[in-house]
Amino acid sequence: xxxxxxxLVWPWIGFGAALVIVILxxxxxxxxxxxxxxxxxxxxxxxxxxxxxxxxxxxEEYGIDMLGNLHQFPNTMVEMMSxxxxxxxxxxxxISMFWIASPIAAKLGRKYKIVxxxxxxxxxxxxxSHVAPLLGGTxxxxxxxxALIIFLPVSLWTFYACYGKNExxxxxxxxxxxxxxxxxxxxxxxxxxLLFKSGxxxxxxxxxxxxxxxxxxxxxxxxxxxxxxxxxx
Numbered sequence: 721x722x723x724x725x726x727x728l729v730w731p732w733i734g735f736g737a738a739l740v741i742v743i744l745x746x747x748x749x750x751x752x753x754x755x756x757x758x759x760x761x762x763x764x765x766x767x768x769x770x771x772x773x774x775x776x777x778x779x780e781e782y783g784i785d786m787l788g789n790l791h792q793f794p795n796t797m798v799e800m801m802s803x804x805x806x807x808x809x810x811x812x813x814x815i816s817m818f819w820i821a822s823p824i825a826a827k828l829g830r831k832y833k834i835v836x837x838x839x840x841x842x843x844x845x846x847x848x849s850h851v852a853p854l855l856g857g858t859x860x861x862x863x864x865x866x867a868l869i870i871f872l873p874v875s876l877w878t879f880y881a882c883y884g885k886n887e888x889x890x891x892x893x894x895x896x897x898x899x900x901x902x903x904x905x906x907x908x909x910x911x912x913x914l915l916f917k918s919g920x921x922x923x924x925x926x927x928x929x930x931x932x933x934x935x936x937x938x939x940x941x942x943x944x945x946x947x948x949x950x951x952x953x
Contacts, residue, residue: 727807728791731782734819738775741768753830761881763836766874767826770839773874774818777846777866782810785862792862800853800861803917805926812927813909816934817842825941834894834945838937840878841902847871849906894948901940908933 744750745759745768753764760766780786781793789795798804822839829836850867853859883895912929915921921929 723791723807727811728782730811730815731778734775734814735779735783737819738772741772741775745769745772751826760877763833763882764826764829766878766882767822767829767836767839769874770843770878771818771822771826773843773866773870774814774822774839776870777863778814778818780866781863782814786860786865789862796861796863797913800858801913801917803913805913805916806923808923808927809913809916809930812930813933816931817905817937821934821938824938828938828942832942832945832949834890834898834948835938835941837878837882837890837894837898838901838941840875840882841898842905842937843871844875844879844899845902845906847875891948894944897944897948898941901937901944904940905933905937908936 741751745765749755749759751765751768752759753762781796782791784790785792794804794807794810822842825835825838847867850861850864850871853861854864879895883890883892908929912921912926912933916923916926
């Protein structure tokens with residue numbers, strides 16, 4: 721089956737956006753909110769960093785992986801889950817969550833700081849999903865390299881910089897909530913694949929699942945901010 725050109729091009733468009741974000745992050749102060757402290761400790765700045773990280777990660781999964789394979793992650797899905805979702809599924813997952821929901825969270829994070837923490841949870845849980853095959857004996861899968869050298873450092877640094885008992889940091893209850901939301905998002909993703917595999921839902925519903933999942937992530941991050949920041953603004 722021939723893969724349409726746009727399924728091959730979209731990760732590279734995202735990579736171009738990532739480069740723009742990286743330049744703004746490290747060469748300007750446009751994405752900084754609090755100029756009195758290091759950019760590395762600003763929730764909104766870190767949220768933009770997480771957005772760029774995921775766009776780069778997409779290029780290893782759907783562009784070219786560490787072994788030189790092109791558009792490899794769909795094949796990984798077949799090998800690991802014996803499921804073969806349509807190409808539209810992969811675009812729906814990544815464009816709705818990482819082209820739309822993630823930048824929205826970074827923007828909202830200037831006012832709703834806990835919302836800015838959302839993507840760090842997604843990076844951390846996704847990194848674990850790539851580490852698991854390594855530990856389980858499956859070995860390298862498309863996306864593992866960027867998960868190890870970008871996702872884990874960025875997410876773990878965000879946890880270190882933004883959570884703790886010191887004044888100005890979020891509580892560990894917030895961290896638990898952010899990680900919990902990421903787990904829920906990943907479970908919804910996996911459930912939709914299994915429902916499609918079993919024939920319970922078709923392609924259209926599978927795609928809608930991913931769009932709703934991205935919207936739900938933002939709603940849950942906003943809910944966490946409302947719960948834990950109540951009375952603090």
